[in-house]
Amino acid sequence: MIRVGNCSGFYGDRISAMREMLEGGDLDYLTGDYLAELTMLILGRDRMKDAGLGYAKTFLRQVEDTLGLALEQGVKIVTNAGGLNPAGLVAKMQEFAKAQGLTASIAHVEGDDLRERAQELGLGTPLTANAYLGAFGIAECLNAGADIVVTGRVTDASVIVAPAIAEFGWGRTDFDQLAGAVAAGHIIECGTQATGGNYAFFSEIPDLGRPGFPIAEIHPDGSSVITKHEGTGGEVSVGTVTAQLLYEISGARYAGPDVTTRMDSIELSQEGPDRVRVSGVTGEAPPPDLKVSLNTLGGFRNQMEFIVTGLDREKKVELAKSQLESWLTKRPAELRWEYSGTAKEDAETEEQATSLLRCIVKDPDPKVVGRAFTSVAVELALASYAGFTFTSPPGDAQPYGLFTPGYVPQDKVPHIAVLPDGTRVDIPAPEQVQALADVDEPALPEPIEPGETRSVPLGLVVGARSGDKGGSANIGVWARSDEAWAWLAHALTVEELKRLLPEAKDLEVTRYVLPRLRAVNFVIEGILGQGVASQARFDPQAKGLGEWLRSRHMYIPVSLLPA
Template sequence: MGTLSANPDLIRIGNCSGFYGDRRSAMREMLEGGELDVLTGDYLAELTMLILGRDRMKDPSLGYAKTFVRQIEECLGLALERNVQIVANAGGLNPAGLAERLRKVAAELGLDAKIAHVEGDDLVGRAGELGLGQPLTANAYLGAWGIVECLNSGADIVVTGRVTDASVIVGPAAAHFGWGRSDYDELAGAVVAGHVIECSTQATGGNFAFFKELGDLGRPGFPIAEIRRDGSSVITKHDGTGGTVTVDTVEAQLMYEIQSARYAGPDVTTRLDSIQVSQEAPDRVLINGVVGEAPPPQLKVSLNTLGGFRNEMEFILTGLDIDAKAELAKRQLEAWLPVRPAELSWTLARVDRPDAETEEQASALLRCVVRDPDPNKVGREFSNVAVELALASYPGATFTSLPGNGSPYGVFTPGFVDANEVPHVAVLADGTRVDIAPATDTLELAPVAEPQLPASPAIGETTRAPLGSIVLARSGDKGGDANIGLWVRTDAQWEWLVNTLTVEKLKELLPETAPLEVTRHVLPNLRALNFIISGLLGKGVAYQARFDPQAKGLGEWLRSRHLDIPTELLP
């Protein structure tokens, strides 16, 4: 094996994982389902790095995605037979350990597979000298050129640690076409293709706002990017698989977890405001026109720290006087605690309704979350006291769970280091180590001036309706920040949306965001707006106990809010 596509002007790159825990059978489904040149997988979310860090604390030989090993055990022979190379970031905190484990798997299967890996991203041993504190994990986001080196050496499998999500797609494309470090438009086009397919079935109908249009979503197929020599691509999927690929399903993924119109990476900064998307044929969406710029001189670093211990108890409040019952429970619990934890917060979810036909519909939920560096202060000292209220507090007192000990939680923060400080090493199948130089042509990130907006349309008759009647959305997390990407389908809807949904209007519709810094970015080519809500998620998903800790439903909440929409724009 170890050879890329026979077509010099096209490479077919599929994806079989969007997170650690995605559909385990996807690797086999993708290998059996149709033609592929390369199969990729993304296993590393910010939270995953913390999970792997705790694995490594228990056993230094671990720190990688164990499910990937099982997938290779099941599919290595098939991949070799089909001449499909595999590139994945499943190495996590221990890509060398994963590569060695895969060599043992190949030997046990009696298969000759060349397995290479990329390392250098793990900075935890140098975190102090680099000004990154004393985290549990510290991993710089590497780019695609180590992967390129491994593929050019004939590797059948390349595993990496923390590279950017799109790099596992950019690397095979750059190797196949022989792109150079300054082929920015081509690299940026591959970044966009990679960004679309790296979250697996989110590009084929998963998590899609207008899901009712898709009919029976069933079991969506995983996406494929057919990348061309000029960096343009077609997003598609294997014939006969579930889900669908449309301009909107692709745009939904384009709007996921982005920030400004400049999408920075270690190899290229991609101009999201240059992207053109069009439907080429059923289940085939063309992406072209992408413009790239030199990357910034610094690399982002993912930092996870053990922040302490957390516990929670949730009270059920039923029937009348919900607010008064909640106040009584709060007052009693806080007074009865022998020692107050460092952090104690309450949330009352008024999911009850008056004159309810079921007890569940008559009930609200009161949750108390506590955090402290000392596990004892948030262990049984806390949860037992909560239970002691059962016969001494509001009428009908009960809980959703039993008392228990606290559990450790993590804190995510981003860091930045000069790219020259970060080693980037391709370790080939024969053990040869090749140092990958950082980018020499760099460009500091700068804000993109807001484009000229269309004139505000004349508003005639309006109808009070949910924003989601005409607006699609996708939201997600970036550390402690959240993003909401929104877009519409027609020029008339766009003229109304871009002039109506200001930062002030968003804060009015989503009161939780009112005290926070909110930034709006305009992407006219996509008829899209992207809002960054700074600090909504506190110190990251592993820290906070917000109802929706990764902001996955934030866009759907916004779509459900009612406002006056021009009647002619409604379906």
């Protein structure tokens, strides 16, 4: 068994987490996930300003603080913090290791960056183009004695899967073992989301003040136990693990470069306090193509937010819209209004009597959505509706990005392990692949007799976790008892979801059923426009979408409601 901890779920996560994990208890490996679709755009802009950048600078600070401690304890560090420049990050780490009088074997993985070949591969001319590599290059570096391995774009779970490959000697066709490690990796990759963070039933967790980061104890057969350091905050339960398993997935098949994990095979059991066993995971051959993260600069955006208070709010909104649009000398390529009419009647405070009106503009020319736009908005201040004011002063136009996925055959993408001594090892593409396909929908449980029902928030009986998948969003909804599952599986259909979430009414929605997790997962196509960086929605990563769903009322059997 190996203990693999995680100390980062995103670029900007708790800076002290690496030290906390190294000082908190025994570990064999410490991993960190720093990359997301938006992060790649941020790193791409960094690299445009300075070709020596393109990596996660916070990771460099963390390792500079704790390298001596990690080496002393024999904890190996694996991370994707190399971003667009893993070799540059290695060079920086070697500099400060030498300055501290430390000897560290540092390796990296490259080959994911396809920007120079993007047109040749039919990917256009993006700012960044990075294929999602797998875990075998990292394992090669670990087998060569690396103390630290940094990568560019690999799948988030790969930094956790690789230590298990290195330790247990798994091969390319050990699909069940690889899939088990992918499940463990998917659970801990987002840090404290596995220990109670962003959890639907957070009020039930006794100590969420500062949740500890998760650990996966991975066994040679691919099974694992999810836990955390003793004495840290938060909780590891079947609920918190279920929530994270449902995060940013689609159907029963979870595709990766090394294995396709069958999410419908996963079994969870509470083994003890803060210990959840993950077992029964099966895997299949990976798909023939690698997914490629493509980011382009979409243009420039800006927005102004108007405060609308008191009486005649609808008339005030219409006046502001007509004035601003008619006063603009040049209309932006995209001009969109959002109105949150949340004001209360006869409110006891001014804030409760207020709604917000947003005007969002986008254009290829920063001048059109810069002062030319904001100055017109400001000119309305003394010439528009009663009580006119803003939430903040006008700002300059900001660049925004567009994310699109691409796909390239695995054998067209180099996968290179650069060992601590500089030796370059080519990692071959998997020989056995299998085209991805949906599974047949499983049988649903027998429906329960509803008996007396009551219109109450859905979240009284189910949990939910939502997130972004490019321009789409997923909402995983799970029940905490067999009875609630028997109701949920029949009650929460695609049609019912669209009724509860009118923003999805005209969008394509697919439901996937995962009986072993007592869960249904919905993928809502296009609700986020062209991805988080395009800022198409006020909640651009769909983090609150699941909680909105839980707040909506359905007629639920009284027998399922909490006392």
